[in-house]
Amino acid sequence: MASPAISFQNVSKVFPGVRALDDVSFTIEHGEVHALLGENGAGKSTLLNILHGVYAQYEGSVLIEDIRVSFASPSQAIQAGVAKVHQEINLVPELTVAQNIAMGHEPRKHGLIDYPKMHQDTGAILTKMGCHFSPSAQVKTLSTGEMQMIGIAKALYHNASIISFDEPTTALTNKETEHLFQIIRELKQKGITIIYVSHKLDEIFLIADRATILRDGRLIGTYRIADINKEQLIRSMVGRDVSSYAVRLAPACVQEEELLRVENLRASVFDDISFSLHKGEILGFAGLVGSGRTDIMRAIFGADPIHSGKLYLHGKIAHIRRPEQALAHGIGLLPENRKSQGFVRLMNNADNMGLASLKRFTKWLLINHRKKRENCLHYMDEMGLTPRNPDYLVSDLSGGNQQKVVLAKWLSTGADILIFDEPTKGIDVGAKAEIYRLMESLVAQGKGIIMVSSELPEIIGMSDRVIVMHEGRIAAVLPRAELNEEIILKYAMGE
Amino acid sequence: MKSIHVGRIFKNRSSSLVVVLLLLVVVFSVINPIYLSVYNLVDIIEQATINGLLAIGITFAIITGGIDLSIGSTMAVVIVTTGLMLVNGIDIWVCILAGVALGFAMGAINGFMVTKMMLQPFIATLGSMSIFRGIAYILTGGWPVLRIPKTFRTLVDGDIIASIPSSIFLLFAFALICHIILRHTRQGTYFLAAGGNEEATRLSGVNTDRSRLYAYGLCGVGAALAGLVMLARLGTGEPTAGLGYETNAIAAAAIGGTSMAGGRGSMVGTVLGALTLSALKVGLVVLGVDAFWQYIAMGSIIVVAAYFEVIQSKLEKRMSRLRKA
Amino acid sequence: MKSIHVGRIFKNRSSSLVVVLLLLVVVFSVINPIYLSVYNLVDIIEQATINGLLAIGITFAIITGGIDLSIGSTMAVVIVTTGLMLVNGIDIWVCILAGVALGFAMGAINGFMVTKMMLQPFIATLGSMSIFRGIAYILTGGWPVLRIPKTFRTLVDGDIIASIPSSIFLLFAFALICHIILRHTRQGTYFLAAGGNEEATRLSGVNTDRSRLYAYGLCGVGAALAGLVMLARLGTGEPTAGLGYETNAIAAAAIGGTSMAGGRGSMVGTVLGALTLSALKVGLVVLGVDAFWQYIAMGSIIVVAAYFEVIQSKLEKRMSRLRKA
Amino acid sequence: AEDEGFNPDNEAGMNFQDMRATFGAIPALEGEVKLGAVAKAFENEYWRTLKEGYEAFAAKMQAVGQNVIVDVRSAQGEGDEQGQLSIVKDMVNKQYTALLLSPISDSNLTPGVEDAIKAGIPVINVNDGLIEIAPNFVGPRAVENGERAAAWIAEKINFEGKVAVVIGMPKAFAARQRTLGFVNWMAENAPNVEVVEQQNADWDRSKAKDLATTWIRKHPDLKAIFCNNDTMALGVVEAVSAANADILVVGVDGIGEAYDSIREGGMDATVDSFPFYKSQIAAEASLRLLAGQELPRVIWTPQALIDSTNVDMAAADIIGWTEAEFSAQ
Numbered sequence A: 001m002a003s004p005a006i007s008f009q010n011v012s013k014v015f016p017g018v019r020a021l022d023d024v025s026f027t028i029e030h031g032e033v034h035a036l037l038g039e040n041g042a043g044k045s046t047l048l049n050i051l052h053g054v055y056a057q058y059e060g061s062v063l064i065e066d067i068r069v070s071f072a073s074p075s076q077a078i079q080a081g082v083a084k085v086h087q088e089i090n091l092v093p094e095l096t097v098a099q100n101i102a103m104g105h106e107p108r109k110h111g112l113i114d115y116p117k118m119h120q121d122t123g124a125i126l127t128k129m130g131c132h133f134s135p136s137a138q139v140k141t142l143s144t145g146e147m148q149m150i151g152i153a154k155a156l157y158h159n160a161s162i163i164s165f166d167e168p169t170t171a172l173t174n175k176e177t178e179h180l181f182q183i184i185r186e187l188k189q190k191g192i193t194i195i196y197v198s199h200k201l202d203e204i205f206l207i208a209d210r211a212t213i214l215r216d217g218r219l220i221g222t223y224r225i226a227d228i229n230k231e232q233l234i235r236s237m238v239g240r241d242v243s244s245y246a247v248r249l250a251p252a253c254v255q256e257e258e259l260l261r262v263e264n265l266r267a268s269v270f271d272d273i274s275f276s277l278h279k280g281e282i283l284g285f286a287g288l289v290g291s292g293r294t295d296i297m298r299a300i301f302g303a304d305p306i307h308s309g310k311l312y313l314h315g316k317i318a319h320i321r322r323p324e325q326a327l328a329h330g331i332g333l334l335p336e337n338r339k340s341q342g343f344v345r346l347m348n349n350a351d352n353m354g355l356a357s358l359k360r361f362t363k364w365l366l367i368n369h370r371k372k373r374e375n376c377l378h379y380m381d382e383m384g385l386t387p388r389n390p391d392y393l394v395s396d397l398s399g400g401n402q403q404k405v406v407l408a409k410w411l412s413t414g415a416d417i418l419i420f421d422e423p424t425k426g427i428d429v430g431a432k433a434e435i436y437r438l439m440e441s442l443v444a445q446g447k448g449i450i451m452v453s454s455e456l457p458e459i460i461g462m463s464d465r466v467i468v469m470h471e472g473r474i475a476a477v478l479p480r481a482e483l484n485e486e487i488i489l490k491y492a493m494g495e
Numbered sequence B, C: 001m002k003s004i005h006v007g008r009i010f011k012n013r014s015s016s017l018v019v020v021l022l023l024l025v026v027v028f029s030v031i032n033p034i035y036l037s038v039y040n041l042v043d044i045i046e047q048a049t050i051n052g053l054l055a056i057g058i059t060f061a062i063i064t065g066g067i068d069l070s071i072g073s074t075m076a077v078v079i080v081t082t083g084l085m086l087v088n089g090i091d092i093w094v095c096i097l098a099g100v101a102l103g104f105a106m107g108a109i110n111g112f113m114v115t116k117m118m119l120q121p122f123i124a125t126l127g128s129m130s131i132f133r134g135i136a137y138i139l140t141g142g143w144p145v146l147r148i149p150k151t152f153r154t155l156v157d158g159d160i161i162a163s164i165p166s167s168i169f170l171l172f173a174f175a176l177i178c179h180i181i182l183r184h185t186r187q188g189t190y191f192l193a194a195g196g197n198e199e200a201t202r203l204s205g206v207n208t209d210r211s212r213l214y215a216y217g218l219c220g221v222g223a224a225l226a227g228l229v230m231l232a233r234l235g236t237g238e239p240t241a242g243l244g245y246e247t248n249a250i251a252a253a254a255i256g257g258t259s260m261a262g263g264r265g266s267m268v269g270t271v272l273g274a275l276t277l278s279a280l281k282v283g284l285v286v287l288g289v290d291a292f293w294q295y296i297a298m299g300s301i302i303v304v305a306a307y308f309e310v311i312q313s314k315l316e317k318r319m320s321r322l323r324k325a
Numbered sequence D: 001a002e003d004e005g006f007n008p009d010n011e012a013g014m015n016f017q018d019m020r021a022t023f024g025a026i027p028a029l030e031g032e033v034k035l036g037a038v039a040k041a042f043e044n045e046y047w048r049t050l051k052e053g054y055e056a057f058a059a060k061m062q063a064v065g066q067n068v069i070v071d072v073r074s075a076q077g078e079g080d081e082q083g084q085l086s087i088v089k090d091m092v093n094k095q096y097t098a099l100l101l102s103p104i105s106d107s108n109l110t111p112g113v114e115d116a117i118k119a120g121i122p123v124i125n126v127n128d129g130l131i132e133i134a135p136n137f138v139g140p141r142a143v144e145n146g147e148r149a150a151a152w153i154a155e156k157i158n159f160e161g162k163v164a165v166v167i168g169m170p171k172a173f174a175a176r177q178r179t180l181g182f183v184n185w186m187a188e189n190a191p192n193v194e195v196v197e198q199q200n201a202d203w204d205r206s207k208a209k210d211l212a213t214t215w216i217r218k219h220p221d222l223k224a225i226f227c228n229n230d231t232m233a234l235g236v237v238e239a240v241s242a243a244n245a246d247i248l249v250v251g252v253d254g255i256g257e258a259y260d261s262i263r264e265g266g267m268d269a270t271v272d273s274f275p276f277y278k279s280q281i282a283a284e285a286s287l288r289l290l291a292g293q294e295l296p297r298v299i300w301t302p303q304a305l306i307d308s309t310n311v312d313m314a315a316a317d318i319i320g321w322t323e324a325e326f327s328a329q
Ligand SMILES: Nc1ncnc2c1ncn2[C@@H]1O[C@H](COP(=O)(O)OP(=O)(O)OP(=O)(O)O)[C@@H](O)[C@H]1O
Pocket: A015, A016, A018, A019, A020, A038, A039, A040, A041, A042, A043, A044, A045, A046, A047, A087, A386, A387, A395, A396, A397, A398, A399, A400, A401, A426, A428
């Protein structure tokens, strides 16, 4: 084909203190699935935001069909047939699923919104994506994974000719991802151009035709997927060799002693949940989207009420009704939706990181701000958080770096039971490996970790034991030796 | 318009308010049966019109996550302007249209400050509240506009059927139109969406600034209609009119389940809120409650009505969960 | 307390307000030099004390994402209660402590309604505004409490140095303490965090309900102190005191950069906001601006001051970009 | 009752004719006399008329060669207590010769008055609103407003039947005294007249109308409604005519609109306290005080009930007004 679908020419973008994009030029062909790869903060989201009119001010130019475009707002981009799945879940919780999907382009009849058609159209998309919730459900009643599906459905709704996906699968499990890929393949066949950002490299090899790699805002290169292997990809992204696999390097260190025991926990969306967590154990929780994993964790942490059930900590019964009681008992919860549950937008890195452990930095009623900053810098170094600036607002960080801030918040508390809900959500391969090492060192110190994850490789690679959920009930408890994708999926799907 | 079911209209969280309202009526009528006379019930609605119109308008502003403190002053400007036009013999319908347009324009000025100048709604409309009030005074030199023509008064507030004045129909017509705007037009959805999550709405390709501007404009229209009714009802256009009326309008909206944080609210709820406040007020008058105790009664019922709503929405949530599970 | 730098205190977005304030003072003094007389300047601060104390208190409520409309009524209850105690010969310090404790308790009642009963802050405090006002009336049968002892008046509002009354020191002392609470204690961080993102804060193991309760309590303390100053200044405890004062207090906080949506605000900004309002008010009086035009001037300057703040924070962002890039 | 502090209605006052008779002509004063007058709110016609009276007085003094200037100012609305205090403080700071104050609440001007007294500036409290520490008070007897209205109504309804009162703000001095005067007069002189309702409408026309509407329906046999001011009475008139009821409506203040309404058969009567003359008397009293005359604490200003019989009479005739005499040293 003659002209490329999209061509970026010398694009640069500067944020306070950060050169997010530095003279980036490359092209994307018609009807290809083009992966955009790079570490956290490499500039992927920024590039997409420029394409889609979220940032109107930048240097360089963007051409679509050889015509220079400069969308002043997302609405102009959508009008021009350029749609996007945003990295963060960004929905209006009080409105219905259909209203969210159709937002901005509601079908009308006689000037009024044609609700039957809207529900029909959006329902069709949802069915195709394998979603089981109704278009008329309120978004606020859905699980995070379900919300992510809505984000994808939104982009599909517009019948756009260019669609970009910024990490669409962070809260999706294999089954939902499968559906998505099926849809992407169909779109591709229709000649629609797709940009795909993900840190899950396996996905890239399944779906992408070519990949462009960014590092520190600079273009490293564009490769045909057929010509490159995973290790080469990682090396060009990170600049060094990193194991891309979630594997335990240290020996298992599970001890006899029980840290936490849950008996017959019951609430509206789950029932009869009993399990225990041992010292030094990583306990994995697998299941499909909406299977109730998150709700169980929130119930244990005292964030949601339960109907019945008992909790034992170190063998003693504990009454946890509120998160602060959980914190006092040494339980920490890394929530799955960082934007709405993880951090305070108007606060900087140091304050967000210190929020759960502020007691530690308080003397004579006053906060020692210096100590709080030092703590922040410590974790910034440990996790490779960029930019290394405690005063930076968390909302100005890249998605992966935000996740690191939330993680550091809980590590700062020194809790000995850590519940991680999708801990590596949006984290790049290099940092992922670092987080896995961190988890190993935590369990080596005798802590216990519950890891809820939708990434099966991670569950299989890291867990000492895995509990598989199906529709709010425990479907199986699998020891490490028996773990593989087929068996987990089998139980997760209720077979 | 098949999709507008009366049942649906009443379902959304407003049912608790209906209960509160009925409860109030029952209690008051048991204490003093005169309360139940038809006259009094009409009276209750009649006394709710001005506040109701204001409240419907301000519900738009609140739903988008804003507020409009200037509605009382907007009312006053509309009152004196329309009043001056009327006494100068300008055609009634021209005057009415001019008044409504003026209200929209003043609302849009607030909208402009909030969107383009990016001022906080509270502070922007606190400013315009003062400015508009000044304008109302200056327009007439502080004097009231006297002798509003009878024709106008009859048209806007005269009895139509039995002793039910046209302003009551105006209230319900405006409420219905606003309900349709909110629930059945794009802009209505955008109002709710912008109030619920501005960023998400903007990223969906909605011009949220324009929507918010419209919302303030509609708020101004509500104030203008309230002004016209007041002008017709009193036959005099006072520049001091509407002083402090914003509080009651906001109260009606809030009692009706509109979230002050934006993103949630309904016109049915707001109208019921205004009716509840007026039923309460009339009830206290009928009972002849001591002025000091009226403060306590009024405050308590506001709190109780709001608490009822909270409990109902909690129950509803639990129910829907059970249904799902 | 090494970490409390005066420079830092003034940096945060308050500098534009300092500019507006200075500009106002310069313009007014050029037009009429008498504006700069010591008496007048003391008057400006003195006029800002009551509103400033209220505004500092309400800043806590607003920062947590709430509001407290009842501060004027709280003030009145504190005024009549303390007044009654004083005229009955109870020890001054006991009276003062009782007044402050009462203010805290009333604030905590609001906090209870907002947290435990989960009412919207606007509607909860609208209710308590009415109830508290009723209580103030009933406590004295509507009569003012007369002949407040001289000793109390001198202690709380008597001149200390030159003609600077002690209430001014009280204002600044309270502002400093509240600044320290907000920036240097855990609860302060929790106030800001809860206002910025309640759910995230709660999930960080913070008892946000308790924090918000404290915030309303502190808001009540601000109202109580304002009441004590008013009682001392006027020598009479009127149950009608403080009617409508919440608007000005909120305005001071908003002009001072406190976000009505919660999560952002500073005590320095609030105090500057109160000073700006009072400098403006006194300026218009000194210039003898026509009463009707005063409305327009007052409104315009509120808008301009707020717009200044918006522009400054925009510029600041751009500047810091340039500096860092 | 309990200790309610200073209440001019209970003082042995002196009316303006007696004042002139007792103290003679207004003595001449040296130099410039700058009177500072502070009204409640010019939004209200009553206070604008008061202002005109002050200015008329100054003009008359200028005409006889006295350098008397009056600066009349008002707060920003009746809720602007602090703003009104600012005005007083500004006047003290600018060293006005004497202050004529009509405070919004009974105590909001206290600090300003204290400063004025400290600075040796004479302060006259011009009703309504009471300043306890002000050495002098000029105004009409507020209870008498209510008494006159009561007497007139009782007469018209043959001393029997139901009546109601629309109060201004609860416990505002004027509202309190006018209501008290009305109710007490009825209790003492017309035992068969029953005051069936008393509620407040915050001086607001629309609220007063709403209140009256409810009352009319509750008491079909209501005979009369007394309102604490004319604005509210005008609202009540609307309610009465909407209900086609035959109810007497009486207000207080005597604003122009009330006169018009009486002429047109709307309102039935108003108790006028003649602000145009009241302010002249107050200003006159201030000059007398400045000249060292020992006036009694309270000077009564004239009031009269206006109904269809005297609505077209000149005010000066009704109250028997004469221009003050001036002694040219
Ligand atoms: N609004 C903003 N203000 C300031 N800095 C920003 C802003 N948005 C992004 N940045 C910075 O720009 C850089 C690039 O961020 P970007 O979000 O494009 O990264 P990314 O490649 O999408 O990373 P991730 O994989 O973590 O999502 C980061 O250093 C980030 O901190």
